[in-house]
Amino acid sequence: MLNNDNKAYKSGFISIIGRPNVGKSTFLNRVIGQKIAIMSDKPQTTRNKIQGVLTLNDTQMIFIDTPGIHKPKHKLGDFMMKVAQNTLKEVDLILFMINAEEGFGRGEEFIIEKFQTVNTPIFLVINKIDQIHPDQLLPLIDAYKEKYSFKEIIPISALEGNNVDRLLEQIKKFLPEGPQYYPADQVTDHPERFIITELIREKALHLTREEIPHSLAVVLDKMERQKDKDVIHVMATVIVERDSQKGIVIGKQGSMLKEIGSRARVDIENLLGSKVFLELWVKVQKDWRNKMSQLRDFGFNDDEY
Incomplete structure (x- = not known):
C-alpha cells in the first residue's frame, strides 16, 4: 500500500x-x-x-x-x-x-x-x-x-x-507494510460509553485515595441528548463491594460524590464536545470481583480472550 x-x-x-x-x-x-x-x-x-x-x-x-x-x-x-x-x-x-x-x-x-x-x-x-x-x-x-x-x-x-x-x-x-486500519481522525476503538465510565472511575480513584481500593467499578445506565438542547444527560452507577465504601464514595451530605461528578463532567464534556448533565448513584455489589456474571455485566467479558 x-x-x-x-x-x-x-x-x-x-x-x-x-x-x-x-x-x-x-x-x-x-x-x-x-x-x-x-x-x-x-x-x-x-x-x-x-x-x-x-x-x-x-x-x-x-x-x-x-x-x-x-x-x-x-x-x-x-x-x-x-x-x-x-x-x-x-x-x-x-x-x-x-x-x-x-x-x-x-x-x-x-x-x-x-x-x-x-x-x-x-x-x-x-x-x-x-x-x-x-x-x-x-x-x-x-x-x-x-x-x-x-x-x-x-x-x-x-x-x-x-x-x-x-x-x-x-x-x-x-512495523510491516500494511493498510490504514482506522480513519485518520479516530484515536481509539473503544466506544464513548466505555471511556465515560473510565473517566468517572479515574476521579473516584483519585479522590478516595487509599480508602477505596480496586473494588470499584462504574456502569453507564443512560446517555441521551436532551431535546431542543445542546446538553447530553448521562446517568451512571458507581459499584463498590461494601456498605462502608459506599459511605466513603458518597461523603458527608453527598460532598464526595458531588466532587467526583464535577471533575468527571469536565473530562466528559471535552470528550463529547457538548455540555453534559451528569447524575451519579452508588450501589453495593458484595464481592463482585469474584463473580463471573457481574464481571461480564461490568464489561469484563472473558469469552473474548
Whole structure:
C-alpha cells in the first residue's frame, strides 16, 4: 500500500507491557494527544485493553495499553492477566516499559520469563528518566541487557515527553507494510460509553485515595441528548463491594460524590464536545470481583480472550 507520496504505508499493533504503575497510560495519552486511558498512582488501574490509534502521513500505529502484569488475587485479576499475556502473541511489536526508579526486581523477571515463548520484537522502554540522576541510567541499561536481547533500549519520560519522538521513529522501522486500519481522525476503538465510565472511575480513584481500593467499578445506565438542547444527560452507577465504601464514595451530605461528578463532567464534556448533565448513584455489589456474571455485566467479558 502506498501513501500520497508513493511511499510504502506501514501499520501495526504495538502492545505496551509492564508492571503496574510504570506509566503505560501516561505514555499512551501523550502519544495520542488526548486522554483515552485513565491515570492513577494506584496499581492495576487499567482493566481492559485500551487501543489508541496514532495516524501519521506514512504510518498508523495501534497501541494496546494492557493491565499491569501482577499476581492475581481474584477472578478480576485472573481476567486482567489473561488479557495482558494474550496480547503478547497478537501484535507486531512489544514495548516492555519499566520504571527507571525501581530498577530490576522479581516483577520484571516474571515478565521477561513470559518473553521466552514469544517471537515478537521487543523494545525495552525505560520510563520516568526525569526522576533519576543520569549516572544511574547506564548501569540500569547494562543490567537489562544481561537479562534479554532487546531489539532497542530507549529511555523516555512519558510525563515530560522526553525522547518520545525518537521512540516513535524506532517503532516505525519495525512495523510491516500494511493498510490504514482506522480513519485518520479516530484515536481509539473503544466506544464513548466505555471511556465515560473510565473517566468517572479515574476521579473516584483519585479522590478516595487509599480508602477505596480496586473494588470499584462504574456502569453507564443512560446517555441521551436532551431535546431542543445542546446538553447530553448521562446517568451512571458507581459499584463498590461494601456498605462502608459506599459511605466513603458518597461523603458527608453527598460532598464526595458531588466532587467526583464535577471533575468527571469536565473530562466528559471535552470528550463529547457538548455540555453534559451528569447524575451519579452508588450501589453495593458484595464481592463482585469474584463473580463471573457481574464481571461480564461490568464489561469484563472473558469469552473474548
